[in-house]
Amino acid sequence: MNPDVAADLKELATTLESIEAVADLPRLRAEIADLEDQAGQPDLWNDPAAAQKITSRLSHAQGELRRIEELRRRLEDLPVLYELAEEESGADADAALADADAERAKLRADISALEVRTLLSGEYDQREAMVTIRAGAGGVDAADFAEMLLRMYLRWAEQHGYPTEVYDTSYAEEAGIKSATFQVKAPYAYGTLSVEQGTHRLVRISPFDNQGRRQTSFADVEVLPVVEQDDHVEIDxxxxxxxxxxxxxxxxxxxxxxxxxxxxxxxxxxxxxxxxxxxxxxxxxxxxxxxxxxxxxxxxxxxxxxxxDALKDSGSASWGNQMRSYVLHPYQMVKDLRTEYEVNNPTAVLDGNIDGFIEAGIRWRRKQQQAA
Known part of the structure; x- marks a missing residue:
């Protein structure tokens, strides 16, 4: 095996071992067994709220274990793919080696994405998320942009299989929305989406301007953890x-x-x-x-x-408080101003493909915390 490939596989193995250690697989398996026992109780749905929490947590834990085990299996299969490629000759060897390299690149990306989850260790990170989007400066374009962001986040949640519930939508007079609030009902939704909080800026040719002028508009995204309230107060x-x-x-x-x-x-x-x-x-x-x-x-x-209230961003949705720019004209680009992460496909981003921004934001936040 190529020494560079061997070194890369060793590095991937080290990263995966770190993920497995943080996830604590024995604890995770024990938790799944306990939740399966609770989910199998005949009186489970006598308390729908508690039942929903149990089944949601079970689904999340099973998915987390399945992802880690699948990555481990793929990592163990990779050396075999390279051995098979070495046994081939000519064009077949080249094709087999290309397949092995492609799988290694894909595995590196998947392990990196899962590694980000291990960085979510804040007090509220495991909770579900309550997201509010508000139109900022920019008139009707800002209202339209706020609705575009609402669709973006709902599409992102849909792609990941996260249930959502929109609680309130205030529509603007001409187009778009003044504000909207929705909940993402998935464990770690708050820790994941909290890096999206801040002012988002859109630059484009306004479809609402009959002179076709370029317009800059703003929208504010607020992300809060869902409060878990228990009305019974224990007194020692x-x-x-x-x-x-x-x-x-x-x-x-x-x-x-x-x-x-x-x-x-x-x-x-x-x-x-x-x-x-x-x-x-x-x-x-x-x-x-x-x-x-x-x-x-x-x-x-x-x-x-x-x-x-302390978790809310005190900035207003206007110049000077931006965290991400969406530029549709005169060029195509979405760029996070904190992490410098950018893509040249705004259409895909606005369709919910924001995992790259989220992962970069989580890593950036961890570096900021370590520096502090």
Whole structure:
């Protein structure tokens, strides 16, 4: 085997081993077995939301394992392809070698694409994504561009088999949309699409200008992780202080003459609630705990909103805040201004072929994080 080919195969093997280590295949197989057991329960669909989460996670985990195992199989088959090519002669040898080289190039690209997934290790990266697109400066062209981006992302999700749901669309008067919000219902959708957040810029001959002039327009893409809310709030007994005291005010002789009133202090947050309406101290404590749970839930939801706000891009959709340019005239090019990644086929990009931009964005973000 050619020494350069052997060295390349060794490098691919090292990269794949790193991916397998990060994916933790024994853990992944155990997770799949557990999810298959849950999915097989007869009462699974009694809770449709929970069932959907289980089946979605199972499908994702099975797909992830299948992709890694397939890459491993292809890598192990490659040396055999080169050995077969060496056994051939003449034109057959050239054709067999070309096939082996093509498979090696394809395998390198597939391993590189999967390697990007291992870079998604942020706190929210595993979550589904909520995407909002808003028309920016540029009038009707901006509204039309916003609709083009909506179609682009929906087509991207469709190509990958990711379910989507459009929650809200505000249509512009002449053409296009003012804004739209949709959810991508797939694990790691947020981590994947979060690098798409920012201002996108379109340069083209405006189809809405009767003089055929070139127009620059903008649209803003916002990507947030879907909040996973659980309305039940667990309260550790060690985190509360319970004080009892004698009730005051009207309520009858029994209420006013016993230490039945309860005051609960939640030590981590300092929240204080009390209840003295019931005759029994046990009843008052139960009521006070319900109030405390409600207050803690409201606090958690406020914190989640603050976290989501912190993830939003503060830039406006206009000059100076751009992250990607789509140029249709006077030449054809789509270029990411952060990563320098570019392609000369805007039609394909707007049809949803944006994986190259996403992968480059994820790698760029990781470098920025490491530098920081």
């Amino acid at each position: 007994e060690k985190d509360i202080r319970v004080d009892v005291y004698r009730s005051s005010g009207p309520g009858g002789q029994g209420v006013n003459t016993t230490d039945s009133a309860v005051r609960i202090t939640h030590l981590p947050t300092g929240i204080v609630v009390s209840c003295q309406n019931e005759r029994s101290q046990i009843q008052n404590k139960a009521s006070a705990m319900l109030v405390l749970q409600a207050k803690l839930l409201a606090l958690r939801q406020a914190e989640q909103r603050a976290e989501m």
